[in-house]
Amino acid sequence: MIRFNRVSKRYQNGHDALDNISFSVEQGQMVFLTGHSGAGKSTLLRLISLLDRPSSGTIEINGVELLQLSGRKIPLYRRGLGVVFQEHRLLFDRSVYENVALPLRVASYSPLEIRRRVQAALDRVALLSKESLNPQELSGGEQQRVGIARVIVNTPTILLADEPTGNLDPKLSEEVMGLFQQFNQFGTTVLVATHDLALVEKMGNPNLELEHGRLLV
C-alpha cells in the first residue's frame, strides 16, 4: 500500500512541487497520476523512489515509514520497487540481456537464477530473440520494453512509471499499458504518471489528478 499523509515538497529555489498531498493506493491497484507538465507527477514518483525527501508530511509504503528508513536499508527498499522512465535509461555499453540482468546482479542472484529470470522477463515483453543485441539497435518501443523487462525481472511489489508512453505512438502506448495491466493482474501495485488523458480514459483505472502540486478531488 502507498499512503501519502499531508506531504509537501519545496525545492531549494522556493518552488512548491507538491502542496499538502494526502492519498492512498491499495496493494494490487493500478492508478494513473495525471496533470500538466510541472504539476508534480514526477516529484511524487521521486519521493516514492526515495530519490528525493519530502519537506513535510509522511509517506508509508507497505507499512514502512520511508523517512525512518536508514541509509543502509534504502537499497533493499528500492529492490522492491520498479521504476520505468520515459527516456528508458538503458545502458548502451552492454547488451539487452545485461541491462535486464542488472537488478539481479545488484541483489547477488546466482548466474542460473539470473539466466532463468532474465529470459522469462524478456519473453514476457517479446524480446527474447534480441537479448544479445545492444539496446541502440532497437526501436524506441523495443527500448521501452527492455526498460520494462528490467523492472519486472525483480518481481517488484510496486511499479512506478513516469510518462512511459511519452515517446511512443498510440499503438505502442496501448501495448505498454497492456503490459502494465498484466503485471497488475499478478498483484503488482502500479502507479503511472501520464498526461495522455485519452489513454487514461480508455484504460478505465482510477486517476489521481494533480494541478500545481495540489491533488484535485
Next chain:
Amino acid sequence: MKPNKANKRGASRRTKGATFRAVPIGKQTEQSGTISSWIAGVRQSVSAYFRTHKEVASQSFKRLYDAPLPTVMTWLVIGVSLALPAILLSLLVNAQTLGSGFDQQANIHLYLQVDMPEAEAQQFAQQRCEDVRIASCQFISASEALTEFSGWSGFADVLIQLDSNPLPAWVNITPKHAQLTLTELQQLVVELEQFEVVDQAQLDILWVQRLFSVIDLFQRLVWALAVLLALAVLLVIGNTIRMDVENRSDEISVVKLVGGTAAFARRPFLYSGFYYGFGGALTALVMVEFAVLWIRQPIDRLIELYGSHFEFVAPDLAFIFGLLSLGVLLGLAGAWMSVRKYSFD
C-alpha cells in the same frame, strides 16, 4: 483486485507489530534454525560476494582493455612517476652498501716522534696491538716510509740529497670495526694521541663521513621526490577515476534505482584504480630493469677502476613486491579519493 500472494514476497510488511525486511524472491531460505541451514546461508552469501567481485573485476578489466590507448597512456604516466624514484632508490641502496664497505676499511694512522729510536717505536707498536679494540698493527719504520714516499711522490732525486730522514715512523692500526661504533673509534684515536711518543693520530674516516653526509642528503632528496611523485600518481589516478565516474553517472543512477548499494556502485571504480596502479607499477618495474641494465656496465667499470670488489645490486624480489604493492595502494587510494566525494546513496 486481490493481490497475488506470491507477489507479496519482497515487500516490507507488519505482522503482529513486527516489521519484516524486504527479501527479494529467490533469496528466501527456510527458517529451520539449524546450524546446517545457517552454514549453508553463510556459504551462499560468501559465494555470492566473491562471485560479484569476480564479475566486477573482469568487467572493469574489460573496460580498460576496450580502451587501450588511454589505458596505456595512464600506465606510462604512472610508470614514469614511480620509476624515477625507484631508480634513484636503487642507486641509493648501492651507494649505501658501497659506503658501509669503506667504513669497514677505515684505519688509524699513528705518526710517531721523528727522533724516536726505531726499536722503541717498534715496541710501542707491539704494545698497541695488545689492546682488545685493535685487530692488527703494522709498523712502518722511518726508512721504509721514506722509500715508499720516494717511490710514488716523484721527489726521489731531491730526497736523496737530504742530510737526514724528515719522515717519522708510523703505525697503521686496523681497529675491530665490527665491535666499535664511530664514537668509540674516535675515542680510541684520542686515547692513542695522548701517548708522548705519538706526534699525530689520524682516523682515515673523514672522507667516508663526508660520503655518508652526501648519501644522507641524496636519500632525503630521493624520499622527497618519491613522496611528490606518489602524490602525482594519486592525483592522476584520482582524476582518471573522477572522469570515469562522471562519464558513467547514468549507470550509477540506474544502479541506485534498482537497489544497488553504495559499495556495489563504487566497486567497478575501485577495481579500475587497482588495475591502473598495478599496471603502472609493472610499467615502472620494466623501466627500472632497463635503466639498471643500461647503467650497470659503466658503474661496474668505474668500481673496477677504483680496485673495489663491490658488485652493483639489481632490484630484488622484495623491491619488486614493494613497488607493485605501492602501485596497487596508490591506485586504490586514488580511486577511493574520487568515489568518496560522490554520493552513491
